[in-house]
Amino acid sequence: MEYGLLLDIIYILSVSAAALFLCNRAHIPAIVGFLLVGILVGPTGLHIVHAVHEVDRMAEIGVVLLMFTIGIEFSFESLLKIKKILLLGGILQTTTTFALVAGIMLLAGLHAPAAVFIGMIVTLSSTAIVMRSLQNRGEIDTPHGRTALGILIFQDLLAIPMMLAVPLLAGSAGLEPQVVIAFVLKAAAFLIAVIVSARWILPGVLHQIGRTRDPDLFLISVILLGFGIAYASYSVGLSLALGAFLAGLILSESQYGQRALGNILPLRDLFLGFFFVSIGMMLSPATIIASPGLVFGGTVLLLALKFVIVAFTALLLGLPLRSALICGWALAQVGEFSFVIAIAGLKAELFLQEHFQIFLGISIFSMIATPLLIMLAPRFAEIFLKLPLPRRIKFGTYADEPKPQLHDHLVIIGFGLNGRHMADAAAAAHIPHVIIDANPDTARLERAAGRLIYYGDAACEPILVHAGIPDARIAVVAISDPVGTNRIVEQIRLLNPAIHIIARVRYMVQAERLLALGANEIIPEEYESSIELFTRVLHKYLVPKDTVEEMVARIRADGYQMLRSPNPLQTGLQDLASTLSGMEIRSMRVQHNSKAVERSLAELNLRKEYGITVLAIRGKGHNVSLPDGDERFREDDMVVLLGLPELLLFADNIFSPH
Numbered sequence: 001m002e003y004g005l006l007l008d009i010i011y012i013l014s015v016s017a018a019a020l021f022l023c024n025r026a027h028i029p030a031i032v033g034f035l036l037v038g039i040l041v042g043p044t045g046l047h048i049v050h051a052v053h054e055v056d057r058m059a060e061i062g063v064v065l066l067m068f069t070i071g072i073e074f075s076f077e078s079l080l081k082i083k084k085i086l087l088l089g090g091i092l093q094t095t096t097t098f099a100l101v102a103g104i105m106l107l108a109g110l111h112a113p114a115a116v117f118i119g120m121i122v123t124l125s126s127t128a129i130v131m132r133s134l135q136n137r138g139e140i141d142t143p144h145g146r147t148a149l150g151i152l153i154f155q156d157l158l159a160i161p162m163m164l165a166v167p168l169l170a171g172s173a174g175l176e177p178q179v180v181i182a183f184v185l186k187a188a189a190f191l192i193a194v195i196v197s198a199r200w201i202l203p204g205v206l207h208q209i210g211r212t213r214d215p216d217l218f219l220i221s222v223i224l225l226g227f228g229i230a231y232a233s234y235s236v237g238l239s240l241a242l243g244a245f246l247a248g249l250i251l252s253e254s255q256y257g258q259r260a261l262g263n264i265l266p267l268r269d270l271f272l273g274f275f276f277v278s279i280g281m282m283l284s285p286a287t288i289i290a291s292p293g294l295v296f297g298g299t300v301l302l303l304a305l306k307f308v309i310v311a312f313t314a315l316l317l318g319l320p321l322r323s324a325l326i327c328g329w330a331l332a333q334v335g336e337f338s339f340v341i342a343i344a345g346l347k348a349e350l351f352l353q354e355h356f357q358i359f360l361g362i363s364i365f366s367m368i369a370t371p372l373l374i375m376l377a378p379r380f381a382e383i384f385l386k387l388p389l390p391r392r393i394k395f396g397t398y399a400d401e402p403k404p405q406l407h408d409h410l411v412i413i414g415f416g417l418n419g420r421h422m423a424d425a426a427a428a429a430h431i432p433h434v435i436i437d438a439n440p441d442t443a444r445l446e447r448a449a450g451r452l453i454y455y456g457d458a459a460c461e462p463i464l465v466h467a468g469i470p471d472a473r474i475a476v477v478a479i480s481d482p483v484g485t486n487r488i489v490e491q492i493r494l495l496n497p498a499i500h501i502i503a504r505v506r507y508m509v510q511a512e513r514l515l516a517l518g519a520n521e522i523i524p525e526e527y528e529s530s531i532e533l534f535t536r537v538l539h540k541y542l543v544p545k546d547t548v549e550e551m552v553a554r555i556r557a558d559g560y561q562m563l564r565s566p567n568p569l570q571t572g573l574q575d576l577a578s579t580l581s582g583m584e585i586r587s588m589r590v591q592h593n594s595k596a597v598e599r600s601l602a603e604l605n606l607r608k609e610y611g612i613t614v615l616a617i618r619g620k621g622h623n624v625s626l627p628d629g630d631e632r633f634r635e636d637d638m639v640v641l642l643g644l645p646e647l648l649l650f651a652d653n654i655f656s657p658h
Helices: 004-025 030-041 052-073 076-081 083-107 112-123 127-136 143-170 177-211 215-235 240-252 257-282 285-290 292-316 321-330 336-347 353-384 391-395 417-428 440-448 461-466 482-495 508-517 525-540 545-562 573-579 606-610 651-655
Strands: 410-413 433-437 453-455 474-477 500-505 521-524 584-589 613-619 622-625 638-643
Touching: 004 030, 004 052, 004 257, 030 127, 030 257, 030 353, 052 215, 052 240, 052 257, 083 112, 083 143, 083 292, 112 143, 112 336, 112 353, 127 143, 127 321, 127 336, 127 353, 143 240, 143 292, 143 321, 143 336, 177 215, 177 240, 215 240, 215 257, 240 257, 257 336, 257 353, 285 292, 285 353, 292 321, 292 353, 321 353, 336 353, 353 482, 410 417, 417 433, 433 440, 440 453, 461 482, 474 482, 482 500, 482 508, 500 508, 508 521, 521 525, 525 545, 584 651, 606 613, 606 651, 638 651
Parallel strands: 410 433, 410 474, 433 453, 474 500, 500 521
Antiparallel strands: 584 638, 613 622, 613 638
């Protein structure tokens, strides 16, 4: 039929658009929608699409672009930051999964090459589904998110030698040594040629192309680089995927990597859609109907097996049990690269068509189940934590350290950038504080540096008690896990009804839930970012500094009023301002050469001139609460002030040098 391929593409795009709309409303990853579309429109479904072979060709382009972009996104520097997780975690997870699955296949009666092959393809997990799901939930920077990312990167790298192993496994019965040697020499020559080109040829070429400032020429050149190296890899007996990955890695080391990535991502997503549709088209619903127990039972067995292996690996890496369990469910599915390797194995006759169909059914259903598993994982972890397990496994190693004898102290939960700055500020102000972090390496290094820090899961009551939450004045929750933040705030409030809880969140929409759980104040990152953005814009337009600061103070006073608990649960100096309409308490240091040095409170006349009340003066040798007019300010005194936010700005002119 004339224009048959065009009509098939229109059918695929039309059904995909409808499916993706429904997936978006149901918060299901797009990949699941594409897989279902393939099952629906394929030759074993409604048979709407006839040009199956042509769709497969477009799917291959999607794989090449996927590997190309992964290569661009990789950098040696980023890999070094999670090298322990990547190497140790990746090796433990992949080797254990491979050995168990291959052993099970051998016991099931498969011959050795097929068992080894199935063990390889089941080892991999879905980078696209897992990363998209964690990104949507704001959990990329959590302990389980970083661990999942490290293991997935190792798996993606391992997919390349797996592709190389397919022809070796297929011909292993009569493989001659000289054939292997020739293959290795060709592969080595290709890699050397790529490295030489990347080092001495391509940088100059890319520079000349970049100088033209022609976006069309740049895009065509980048795609030519990716496809050209991919084909060169294929022509010497290696895989298209390997060549594409190397091309991306070459580009990542240049200054044009991110620009290229932005141009290629739309093309990658489009052709990847065809890839997943083509996978769905391969699955025969008749296989599921004929062997529902095998398909669904195999899916459950696969998910359970990979969950246990990944969770155990995460525990060995030092994660608390809760984070390890969540990581286990996140990586329990089969990955998209498994399909690529499985197709190559089918062509090489490593397993039969009926086995391939069973594998497709199990893999696709494991992918479909993943978003639901990630969503339910925190609840499952809370149930699992109630089992009588060793405390060290459940909560961390904090119990090995003596409990601090502190009272009225600060507890900082999370030692990322915000937690580190908070701890530094508390140390500078001589505020007693305790830190809790879920990274064992961070806890060990910082404890060796002299900080009072404990490793453990702060969502669990025992470590909060060990850190002295019942006797603390303030708790700051500064972690990146929104579900964990909710749980921690709830536990803290139950342990200490009078404590003041300040929680950092990424988005404003998370604030309402935290306030209901007992947080006193919420600090949303997007809110502070918006303030910083307009502040810098006003500075560029030469708006006076005092005007900008007054605007910032008013916005913070109005905005944060909505982000504070309506029912304060304690009284004291730090909460006095909340009982006075719009008032704030602020402390300032009397700095060298400021107007306040050696002048009395009566001389400055702060209350009459600016509406500012001095609540206390603290310095060397004198600590005065509610000072009278004769009290003089000395250099380095700490002054506690009460007033409206916009009026407190004037105090900066008095206590700071000008």
